[in-house]
Amino acid sequence: MIGIFTFVIVPSLKLSSLTEKSGVVYGVKLYPAGATTNSQDGVTDIFGKCYSVLHEMVEQDLPLLVHGEVTNPEVDVFDREKVFIETILEPLVQRLPQLKVVMEHITTMDAVKFVESCKEGNVAATVTPQHLFLNRNALFQGGLQPHNYCLPVLKREIHRQAIVSAVTGGSTRFFLGTDSAPHDRRNKECSCGCAGIYNSLVALSIYAKVFEEAGALDKLEAFTSFNGPDFYGLPRNKLKIKLRKAPWRVPEYLSFPFGDIVPMCAGQTLEWEALLN
8 A cells, every 4th residue: 555644735845855756755635724633733825825835746746635625614514625626726726737636535526527627647536435325314314423424524416426427437537545534433422523434444345336336347446446556656556455245244333442433334234345365
């Protein structure tokens, strides 16, 4: 697996020694302040405070990875991605057309259309298993479901369908990104639960289910293993994972010294099982 180091973008950040030539850093993550759990110290003004860094990233061929949401409390939470594209991403791509951008964990048809409208090879997007598999009804069915709460929040079914069509259609612009978040149960099942879904345990099973239902299992390997490293200009991983059609039951929770973690699809039976080859 390839790690992406996360830095808070600041004007004084020197990138010349942090580029992919170092073999350490392959991307810089942008978190708008307050956009998700533990992002309170994120960026507040990308153009006013970060433009010189972004320009240097173009020179270093270093991709920008964005959590694509505005945090203005006056913007409806379900529109935050759309507004981010209109007010931040579109102007950014116009001002720095050579900057490589990965829009992380997209959730809307607006994001799909934006990525597809950009120059191929310059803008891409990752997609989580939950945003392919669930819509916003999953937050409320049978009562409030805190373990289905993540940011960006789940959206309408029409958006889920648009994302499924994009990733199962074979486009190289989209690739796997789980955004898995192992918050313990105490921080999820409380009066102000934190955002994040722990999906690592079931991610490949969910992806396989979605691609199978779309009749696109032949495109799953590229989405999972090829499109990402190809966009980053990195070698493809030579390790193999085998997927087999075999039902297995997801545990209700996983116990750790710091507490219990409830995984995505806890207690459910999934149809695909992932095995190290």
